[in-house]
Amino acid sequence: MRRRSGIGYTAVPPWIYALAAVGALFVMLPLVAMAVKINWAQFIPLITSESSLTALGLSLRTSAASTALCILLGIPLALVLARGDFPGQRVLRAFVLLPLVLPPVVGGIALLYTFGRQGLLGRSLELAGIQIAFSTTAVILAQTFVALPFLVVSLEGALRTAGGRYEAVAATLGARPTTVLRRVTLPLVLPGLASGAVLSFARSLGEFGATLTFAGSLQGVTRTLPLEIYLQRETDADAAVALSLVLVAVAVIVVALSYRSPRGRQAMAGAS
């Protein structure tokens, strides 16, 4: 393989490149296969049908809400896991990360038995006049449940990399813990927080299993874009493929945003 001038030695054997090419094809080929199936003549009408737009709007709204919830709950969790020192810390981390490996449908069932009508909290909530299952709130909770670990993992890593020394200096300069958090800790880990939030948003956007189990598939209320695609596939394959492409496009934009400035992030990591 011809190396460009000015590039240092890398110990990657040539056959690794061959396997990597297979891997890349494995990821890209299905996307190409889907793209060639698209009925381009009908593309715009298909994705702008009322049900499609409703589902897309619901998906974006709920994903934004669940990302906000992930940030609200994930920052404290990541801080406690990265900076704390208490018994059960490892167990807590294991549980927080559990949704990463749990089948989403299992998560949905678990949520149903928590917030559902007969659930652990659901019964009390019902008495208070709050019904969560099979509502838009349920969609947000299901998405938060599966997306939270992405934010926690990303942020905890950033916190550990940044270390506690800046925080210690800030404290000796007279800054209270809340001031340190606001003016030192969070700005230092902002890139990690941002990429964590983007990953959470992407995960929320693609959420299917837990949503279907816990929130159902009610048009305009709980039927997000993935659910709409699954439904359309039965009746109108062209619409399903077109909507899939929309989801791919949104995902690509989200990922591109999160990896937009790796150089800036390296500079931050280098300084910390």
Place this chain on the structure above:
Amino acid sequence: MGLRFEATLKSRNFEVALELAPGETLAVLGPNGAGKSTLLSIIAGLLRPDSGSATIGERTLFDLASTRSTWVAPHDRGTALLAQEPLLFPHLSVLENVAFGPRSTGTPVAEARSVARQWLASTDTGALESRRPGELSGGQAQRVAVARALAAGPDLLLLDEPMAALDIHAAPLMRRLLKHVLAGRSAIIITHDVLDALMLAERVIVMEDGRITEAGATREVLNRPRSRFAAGLSGLNLLTGTARTEGIDTRYGLVSGTPEGTVSPGVPAAAAFHPSAVSVYLDPPHGSPRNMLRATITDLEPHGDAIRVRAGDLAADITPAALADLGLAPGMRAFFVLKATAVTIYST
């Protein structure tokens, strides 16, 4: 406001008590791992000892001795910490870094900035105020860090080897700056450099293995070292032993010299002398009665213009020409000879 401090921390084998007069600068010397940084961390409130207490003036920093123990959080102690690395907040400009302390304690933004500008001016970094820390040289960053620590208005300034990470050109400038800002200020400075101790501190303590092994006025400790560490710092040979009427008994034999103060026979005493006052011979020299110590050469190393000949605790500086004449090599037995007038003897 003076500092009174005593603390023990078993997990780090740390047991130290010290006092600092108002406006006094104390240098802490000692080998790596002696507990010097532990001392500063405990004073700053970043590390909790098992027991002890500390006050600055009337203010309690911590008191773990009494039944109701007190532990003041780091941000309420008024003890700014300056570390080896500047640790300027990378996301804030130089000005905002220096204004951080005043702003954290509730000073309005405009006022905090004007305080910051004053400190930037007095550390000669005013021109850098809009830069980011990443755009500063090591020396500039450390001067900004000094400005930031002082802008917080600390009652006690803690400096943990502030010049260790600076290059050879930036260190003298930093030393001058510290001499200027530490004048009349209560401060504790950890250093490995005897020059820092002499220039910046009125008093030094030497720490070894979590304990203070030597304390006193800087000149006194460096000229009349009692620990091998302090002797090594000041570049002196230090031989310890028991005083006799005609000198002191050391492991190399009797060493006579000029006694300082009264050194009565039988008390533990030390003999200090400079390596340049020592000559090396292969055969016992004749002539005036001088100290003649027989030892096996362990190392030869360049030392400035001279060659340092080491034999265990003994060191002698000889010229390269003398080395060539004598043909010395590690493992050879030699006579280390020095005039009694070059030796100072004092009780320890």
